[in-house]
Amino acid sequence: MRNFDLLEPKTVDEACRMLDAGEDVRPVSGGTALLILVKQGLLRPQVLVNLKKLEGTNAITRDGAGAVRIEAMATIHEVETSPVVREHLPVLAAACHQVANIRIRHLATIGGNLAHGDHQSDPPGVLVALDAEVELSGTRGTRAMKVTDFLLGTYETALETGEMVTAVTVPPVRGRLVGDYLKFTTGSSEERPCAGITALVRLEDDRPVEARLAVGAVAARPLLLCETDPTEGALQRMAEHAADEMDAIPDLRGSAEYKRHLVRVLGCRALAAAWKEACP
């Protein structure tokens, strides 16, 4: 592999100071995405800052109000198997289980997944559907923003120089959410998603009060549609609307037209399944 120096900070503050040195200094956590780019010569950093050895940065907790906080260095496997995530955010556990393969899930981290900004990935769309926030630490302090505002495009995020992702937080859900994540691949099962559809219905007092449809992997950013007066007809229109709205990126996994077709079909299917779960 191309030569670089690996700096190994012990604290988040130290890591941010190291990252503040400029564009040739990049953060690395699990390495499963970044090292591929380095191997392929697409990225030529002089220095990598190793965030994997930062202590106490992988906890997954739920506070009294019901917000779930996942620290950035939690691996995708830790998220998928976390009892807290499985009980309170099963859709996130399901999506994380479908990321790549078991070996990658043991290395890759949730913070790295978001910071990498690859649109062809499973977790970002689900986190957008869950209205998640990302916490950032930098040399100029800490800030938080919605995941949907953080993801700017393919390999583009709102991260500034000298900043790193420290956690992702899913706010408390009013009532309860039902629904699932539907992944479609045109290659083998562990392939990157051609489309990743999250369909959720929120219930209050067992009455459906909101439907959410998030489409990941199709366009440069996940698309989120919300319907506050959910009916079967409205859900169908949501999927059609999503298909028309998407600025689908054509690639080896399918043409833009094919992907929009997928969004229509899978969106309808996922929303219908969520609706059935909400109103059995």
Place this chain on the structure above:
Amino acid sequence: MRHLITATVNGRERELSVKSNQTLLDVLRDDLRLKGTHEGCSVGVCGSCTVLVDGKPVSSCLMLASNAEGRDVLTIEGLSRDGNLDPVQQAFLDHQAFQCGFCTPGMIMAVKGLLNENPKPDQVEVRDYLSGNICRCGTYVEVMAAIEDLAAKGQ
């Protein structure tokens, strides 16, 4: 730049001086001369380089060697005990669960990882867990038979 790390490799504690840009696979093959772990795709897709770190399968081609600090690394060379093959190795032999053998060390380590986590996996769980280990000779049926055998014996 070099990093001094301590890691347990196949049961033996080693002090290693690893380069910043070395992967765990590079250190295993080039420095420790453990050539059983193979490099296939080098991008985490094929599973040939699977080793266990703290009992869990990882793609050693994408793990920075420095991150092996304090970890317990197990490769195919560390499986046999006192000249006896590991039950997984024996099951692969019994069922002829390989042809050319290139993917076999990775496949066996992935099966070790699976059985560590779930000693009696059903077919769906096995397929799901091993979906990222590719055998271009197509010995999947035999691999499944070997695992079924191991699960039945509770090994």
